[in-house]
């Protein structure tokens with residue numbers, strides 16, 4: 001056991017402890033919780049006051065990020081290499097590199113994410129219908145019953161309650177969850193999940209302010225694998241030993257609060273702050289350890305959305321690996337297979353967008369190209 | 385004693401003059417041979433002119449006053465950093481025969497001619513291109529480069545750049561650190577800090593050159609025989625001595641003309657000439673004898689995988705993260721990962737690059753060029769030969785030195801090679817006809 005293993009073990013143990021005693025770490029508590037709202041209540045003063053927990057989370061996140069930057073600069077000032085630049089790091093500098101052209105795929109992705117955010121926050125009360133027999137496997141917390149559909153995670157985190165459902169309920173749950181997993185898989189992560197959107201927004205803020213992030217190496221990604229397993233174990237197993245994963249899960253601090261419900265937040269609130277800070281510095285950090293996303297990824301072998309690679313066209317330039325928020329290395333190292341879909345792939349299309357070789361990478365659906373890499377996309381913006 | 389000293393000085397002076405005249409003639413001869421191939425267009429002139437300016441007229445690199453030049457060797461030095469610090473990069477790898485003949489006596493006998501030519505210029509001190517450099521950045525890629533870094537140090541400030549032998553994540557991290565140091569060094573020389581704005585500006589500047597280059601390559605791939613391969617190589621070589629913006633403008637004009645010609649189907653030669661690809665050791669102006677011989681013998685150099693050709697510049701920098709460090713990372717990544725240079729321990733990617741180029745340019749024969757003493761390329765010949773033979777593409781290995789003495793032998797071999805491909809093509813054409 002080396003130091004890295006020890007650190008991982010300590011982190012895992014801490015996680016288990018925090019998860020088990022999550023209900024004692026109060027972030028924001030109501031006398032009585034409500035799980036739904038009405039169309040009349042939306043966007044009223046009452047709704048706004050209910051957003052206070054989100055405001056606190058936002059504030060704590062901002063403070064956390066600034067603190068991280070200050071500490072980092074203080075450390076870096078003494079670093080021979082980066083020292084001279086540390087002062088400049090916090091401020092948003094002028095100038096930008098404008099090589100890349102915007103792509104239709106990314107526009108569609110953002111429109112989807114924002115659209116589904118609305119749907120998963122108060123789509124149900126907004127549209128006046130609710131398909132509660134459909135369960136989507138994303139972290140749009142089902143504690144919020146004003147959304148359009150149900151989400152699968154609640155019953156995955158409370159398997160014993162699932163067993164107590166009427167037969168039709170179980171069938172609807174299993175069929176819709178499995179259906180989504182098999183047809184879309186982690187496409188849902190890239191296009192639908194509100195937690196994904198929150199993290200991508202943090203990333204965008206960092207890009208706009210040009211603050212240095214953390215670029216994870218392969219070894220760091222590997223160190224996260226055990227943590228992901230522990231997360232999965234906690235999600236599935238905690239309810240059997242008397243815990244409740246939902247007091248630990250950061251997602252409950254997002255959509256239910258945004259919808260204006262009074263749901264008490266325990267460790268979740270703190271975790272959400274951590275997730276936002278982490279995803280500011282490392283894009284989609286939480287997705288690399290998210291248990292639900294991992295479960296969906298396990299079925300990647302049969303999913304129709306795939307990342308394909310033309311190994312001859314690839315120059316091993318590594319741009320795809322650098323761009324991939326999930327750190328999938330085989331994107332650029334693979335030299336034989338034409339299919340480089342990985343269990344972690346969230347189908348965000350970043351790799352395809354950044355690949356400078358014509359047709360080297362493509363995102364396909366049932367073998368048909370949806371989004372294909374092009375040299376011109378990468379350099380066209382430089383034209384005068 | 386005083387008198388004797390004067391005589392020696394005079395002798396030295398005369399020797400330098402002789403050297404300057406001789407090297408001028410040598411360059412002129414190759415420029416003439418290139419023009420004599422025919423099919424040059426007006427838009428090619430800026431490229432020929434800059435080569436003439438540097439080596440025949442012996443002038444400095446054209447640049448605004450009080451901009452310093454920084455000499456670089458190899459493709460692993462990011463030009464962007466030098467622009468960002470307010471200097472102008474020039475590539476100093478040389479193919480000069482006259483300088484080689486001087487350098488031959490200066491450095492070790494088995495050193496490669498490229499390094500000998502550099503040593504020759506260093507020793508004679510007549511070429512402003514070298515003399516006026518404020519700093520030289522030498523990536524330590526092969527043994528010869530390491531030695532030449534030591535030699536150049538006697539005359540110029542030299543910054544050796546430690547290029548890792550692998551390209552794992554840790555190597556990239558390490559190289560980013562190297563680039564920070566390089567940046568500091570260039571800043572010291574120019575007295576100008578690299579800021580985010582200046583780095584972004586530099587990336588946009590070289591990006592435009594990138595864009596025009598990718599257009600150039602696309603046109604060349606789509607329609608062959610629009611221009612001679614030797615001329616394409618002149619275009620690439622000219623980039624060494626031109627500001628990226630100026631080069632991009634000239635290339636843009638050339639691209640527009642080539643597009644017009646492609647549309648009008650105006651070719652420089654018959655369409656069915658044997659299609660040859662060059663690969664192997666660097667081919668640097670004026671050492672263009674091999675492409676010249678091939679094209680004079682009725683072949684067509686359709687593709688060039690050497691350093692000065694499609695390897696050096698065609699891989700774009702892809703900034704992924706907008707932060708300063710992100711830009712530095714993208715530079716480091718571009719310098720190491722896509723480069724199919726055999727000085728990296730694992731270079732299997734070169735095979736794929738060759739395969740892709742054979743496909744893109746519909747190559748019919750490959751000339752593997754080895755400079756005498758360039759071990760790294762010689763090592764890889766067997767691998768490349770096996771692979772290409774598996775694909776049914778004939779290969780020959782041409783070893784050459786920076787001298788005119790081996791020209792006859794090279795001519796015979798390249799002519800024979802071109803003829804073999806013609807013969808192979810012959811019956812095919814008959815079937816098609």
Ligand code: SF4
Nearest residue numbers: 141153246249251252
């Ligand atoms: S708290 Fe998390 S696990 Fe529990 S229902 Fe909400 S999103 Fe699902």
Ligand code: SF4
Nearest residue numbers: 189193196287290293
């Ligand atoms: S991996 Fe990310 S996007 Fe996917 S379900 Fe988990 S939090 Fe949402």
Ligand code: SF4
Nearest residue numbers: 324345346348349351
């Ligand atoms: S492989 Fe491509 S699509 Fe998948 S997560 Fe990485 S960047 Fe996104």
Ligand code: SF4
Nearest residue numbers: 314315317318320355
């Ligand atoms: S970005 Fe494209 S060319 Fe570069 S390594 Fe990835 S797949 Fe290959």
Ligand code: SF4
Nearest residue numbers: 458459525691725727
């Ligand atoms: S072959 Fe490699 S080491 Fe030699 S000049 Fe080219 S890039 Fe540099």
